[in-house]
Amino acid sequence: MPKSPRPRARFSFSPTVRALFLAAATCGAVLPALAAIEHEEVDKLMQAGKLDEALTKADAFLKDKPRDPQMRFLKGVIQLDTGKRNEAIAAFTQLTLDAPELPEPYNNLAVIYASQNQFDKARSALESAIRTNPSYATAQENLGDVYARLASQAYSKALQLDQNNTAVQPKLAVIRTLFTPTPPGAKSTALVASAAPVPTAKAPAPAPAPAAPPPPVKVAAAPAPVAAAPKAPEAKAPEAAPAPAPAPAPAASTASNAEVESAVRAWASAWASQDMDRYLAAYGPDFTPTGGQSRKGWEEDRRARIVGKSSISVNIENLAIKVDGQNATAKFRQIYRADNLNVSSRKTLDLQRSGNQWHIRKESVGG
Structure with missing residues (x-):
């Protein structure tokens, strides 16, 4: 699909749960903590590639709570990742009927249709997602991808009908550059699946376009010493002494944080490049x-x-680092995409300095 300013994964699907407490769209009540924990457990199983176990757990949950939109969405993703594409289509389609306020099921239907070259259906699904939420950036981007593919088909047909049309060939050439195969290890471009839906008690009105952010506030450097203002002339009034220069901020902690961040991002880069x-x-x-x-x-x-x-792509978001001497902890949101799998989870790495290098000594999910 067309190239984008940001890296995306080939036909990737929903990253799953992003919060522990979600509101139930069907009944307006807050989901109990136990249900949210079970969502998270299914998420972890999916990330670990244990799709059969994840499906079994999702089915057991849905036996008691058959209308839970979050778990139904996750089950649709599992079905897709295990090759049950028709069942996934049925699951997402039913969600659009039961929870029409959620744009994510429409978006993931579009991803499936696009993978089958059914671009008209993909376009219709994406337009439904955007009507539900005009501020849904993922669906807007995917719609652009679908329009580009439809344009490619139309230009190809026009060239078949009139091979002497010199205006079509350059346009087709430009479009085709967007669909060039991705070499192994590189980030490919394709329709992007949505994040798992966060249901709300009532269908929200379409969100207005966000206001322009205020100008960034720059953090000033340590101020230079400023002499005190002279006092009014008095008899033998002593001249005010200049304020002492502030002590320079220690640089060791900042340097250590930068070293740990570099190690974490190098680890993610090596993973993504295989x-x-x-x-x-x-x-x-x-x-x-x-x-x-x-x-x-x-x-x-x-x-x-x-x-x-x-x-493979491994994106790191909200990285928080704590350094304590020769040990460090890095916590972040990991967005992992590979082939048809797309999951998001919290990750914690415990690192230890060895010489001038930081190495991972413990790795855990959900920290």
Whole structure:
């Protein structure tokens, strides 16, 4: 699909739960904490690639709460990722009927239709999503992608009908550059699936376009020493002494934070580029995998899960770093996309300095 100013993943689907407490669209009541926790558990299973287990857990939840829109949405994503495309279409379609205030099911239907080259259906679904929420940027972007693909088809047809039309060929050439294959390891471009819906008690009115943000406030540097204003002339009044210069701010903490951030982003970059040597080197010798798995078994499992994907992107958002001497903690939102899988989750990395390098000693989800 057309190139975009930001990286996107090939036919990626919903990132799942983004909050612990969600409002139920069907009854207007706040979901209990237990239900939100079960949403999060399904999210973690999907991220780990345990789709059968995630589906079993989703089905068990829906047996008692069959109208829960969040879990129904997650189940649709699982069905799609396990090749049950028709069932996923049915799930998202039913959601558009039961919760028409949610634009995300329309958007994910459009992604499926586009993958089947049904661009008219994709366009119709995206227009429904935008009518539901005109400020829904993902659907607006995807609609542009669909229009570009339709334009390509129309230009190709025009050229078939009139090969002497010199005006069409340059236009078609420009459009085709947007659909060039993506080399392995690079970020591809395609329709982007929506985030998991956050239902509300009532269907909200279309959100107005956000007001322009105020001019950024620049943080001033440490002020230079300023002499006190002279006092009015008095008999033998002593001249005011200049204020002492402020002590320079310590740079060690800032430098350490920057080093940890560099290590975290290098780890994500190695993962996305499927550079296994660099990826595994990010983990220290004392790193212990969770679940009692051996280090060797964990490395073999990671190679099997990473190498061979048509594309991977690992985006880091809201990175918060805390450094304590030779140890550090990095917490962030991880947006992972690979082939048809698209998940978002909280991630915590515990790191330790070894020489002039920071290495991961513990990795956990949901911190």
